[in-house]
Amino acid sequence: MGRALGEALSELPVERGKVTTFLPQNVGSEQLIDFDSGGVANGEENQRLAEFISKYLGAQPSRVCVFEHAYARSGDPKLPDVPLFTVGEDIFMFADRETPDEVVLKIAREGHLYPSIGALAVVPPDQPFPLERSEQTQALLRRLAQAAEYTLIGAYDAEAWLIWSR
Numbered sequence: 001m002g003r004a005l006g007e008a009l010s011e012l013p014v015e016r017g018k019v020t021t022f023l024p025q026n027v028g029s030e031q032l033i034d035f036d037s038g039g040v041a042n043g044e045e046n047q048r049l050a051e052f053i054s055k056y057l058g059a060q061p062s063r064v065c066v067f068e069h070a071y072a073r074s075g076d077p078k079l080p081d082v083p084l085f086t087v088g089e090d091i092f093m094f095a096d097r098e099t100p101d102e103v104v105l106k107i108a109r110e111g112h113l114y115p116s117i118g119a120l121a122v123v124p125p126d127q128p129f130p131l132e133r134s135e136q137t138q139a140l141l142r143r144l145a146q147a148a149e150y151t152l153i154g155a156y157d158a159e160a161w162l163i164w165s166r
Contacts, residue, residue: 004090004138005068006117008145017164021155022048038157045160046112049152050105052163056120056150057097057104064129065095065104066144067111067118067152080110085130087141096129116154116161121147 023032024042031040053065069091072079082103084093093107111118121144123129130136151164 003068003115003117004087004141005066005092005119005145006115008138008141009117009119009148009151011145012148012151012164012166014151014164017166020163020165021160022052022163023156023160035155035162036157038159040156041159046108047105049161049163050101050108053095053108053120054099054101054104057095057099060122061097062123062125063097063120064123064144065099065107065118065120067093067107067116069093069110070113070115080106082107082110083132085132085134085136087136087138092136092141094129111152112154112158112161114154114158116152116158118152119144119148120150120152121145122149123147 022045023040027040057063057065072091073089074086074091079091080093082093083095084091093111095104095107127143130140149166153162155162
């Protein structure tokens with residue numbers, strides 16, 4: 001099972017960024033830093049993340065969102081019904097500013113299978129984003145990681161997300 005996007009994103013200067021999350025106000029500080037344990041979410045976290053992603057994508061035409069699917073592989077008989085591309089056997093779901101909000105939510109939910117990793121990035125105009133259902137190379141993932149403004153990581157026993165920003 002690949003973890004190609006996570007590997008590419010691991011090159012980012014995470015120590016110089018900021019981490020936030022969407023959790024209820026009543027979550028205590030001990031629970032807040034216990035990323036492996038659940039019981040802290042209220043069920044609205046994927047919706048809130050999808051709204052955050054849609055707002056990010058809509059602010060600039062060259063912005064994209066990419067999630068690596070934790071389990072699906074390119075040869076699977078039933079792939080998620082969302083925009084996607086492949087790198088080898090790995091599946092990457094994506095959205096851009098033209099993606100309807102309900103599809104962004106579907107991508108966030110499908111991407112929230114443990115272990116979850118995603119990125120929000122700006123694609124340079126001279127490097128168009130791949131076509132849906134196309135085969136890509138590791139070089140695209142490295143370019144996306146280098147351009148990532150946010151990294152999205154499933155946490156709290158896959159109930160919520162950590163959002164790292166530059």
